[in-house]
Amino acid sequence: MGRWSRLVADEFVAWLGCRDGLRWVDAGCGTGALSAAVAARCRPRRVVGVDRSAAFVGAARASAPASACFVVGDGMSLPVRGAGCDVSVSGLVLNFLPVPSAAVAEAVRIVRPGGLVAAYVWDYAEGMEFLHRFWAAATAVDPAAAELDERRRFPVCSPERLRSLWTNAGLADVAVAPIEVATVFAGFADLWEPFLAGQGPAPGYVADLAPAARARLRDTLRAAVPTRPDGSIALTARAWAVRGTPVGAAT
Template sequence: MVQQPIRFDDGKAYERGMGIWSHLAGQVFLDWLAPPLGLRWIDVGCGSGAFTELLVRRCAPAETQGIDPSDAQLAFAHTRPATHGVTFLQGDAMALPFDGGRFDAAVMALVIFFVPDPAKGVAEMARVVCPGGVVSAYAWDMLGGGFPFDPIQVELRALGFTPPLPPSPEASRTAALRDLWTGAGLEDVETREVTARRSFPDFEDFWSASTAMGSMRPTLATMAAGDVEQLKARVRARLSEDAAGRVTYQARANAIKGRVPKSA
């Protein structure tokens, strides 16, 4: 069976499932990145605007552009109070619609594994950032167990089902990120691990939030009701619940930053 491409056509569902995770990881990422205020930013693959909003609140950009292929995600991004003044455009990470050196900083937040040609995406970020500017990203460690929905995917595989994967999951590993950044000619490349911990009132809240997104729904829709219930039971057994029934889970991402070489 041919795996259908992962699509995100419901900004509200994405926000509940992944937007909160993005915000939690993004806080740690920005602490590490420590950019100065007042930069011109491009948020590549901005999605529902979760990281864009955080960027505006934390970094007081002089200008912020967000680009994403999904109209539905961009429509949701426009509804965020802090994104007033941000310019959102529909577009392709591998062909950014900007002149070279247009920005001071470019970021991909939880996006690089969705780019069919990650090297081209990084090269595009480097192209549109001015000499001395920063190019950065953070990505769930898709192949190392860091994905927030990993408990569900592990049990899907155990039951003989194939969970959806983005087109370039290998790009989320630290070594691959280093190769991409150095391959794009970026300098002063640094990496670090980012962890995010999220609590849910109970298992049902974890389950509904994690399966509401477009990345999970198509697989679950092909399963019989009994198989879904078996899957839920197996996932629940993997997770720890406290005395009040709360579920707390920790996800892990790999982060990277580098600079565009300064002109001679």
């Protein structure tokens, strides 16, 4: 997912349209793709990336721009004082948190009134074409796989749910927008091999399969995807982005 998430991060930061010189927090920063996009586009005064994974933080630090720093911490309890930043963002994280509303409330706490709280998530319900095709193939081979499809597991990843989360958190001027990127694979191997990595719901499912079942899934998926004459596979991926402005005093 990393190659596509970097493209979405850049489009998301452009959509925010923030001025230079602001203080940013990137909650659930992972390996730093969103922080890097902020640093490249917005000339921030400072970007603080926070993630629970020490390995991710280490990777982010290894390629950190001068304006960014990364710390190990919890997105549900950010190491930032109240109203301590201008913009709080998170990328592709909200649906993995146990209580998304608590994470949004924490973001509101750390952003000054008039600042910005924003996030984006993949549109698992309708917009992730290569995942839809994967789970359709998996379900054709193993009907029980339907229960693992992210469309069922991540209901927060919809424009209505995101708008409700931001509005219920007391944010004003709430806006939701789609961000769509092309996901072009050089060939079937380019599409299939990332599913063998073992990290994430779909790769985890593949890792648990017996070799014969894995081969059946591979062949079923190969037959289902649209392949161009040159062997490439052109699909699309969509994320939903949301933003809003704190209007009251921080608590």
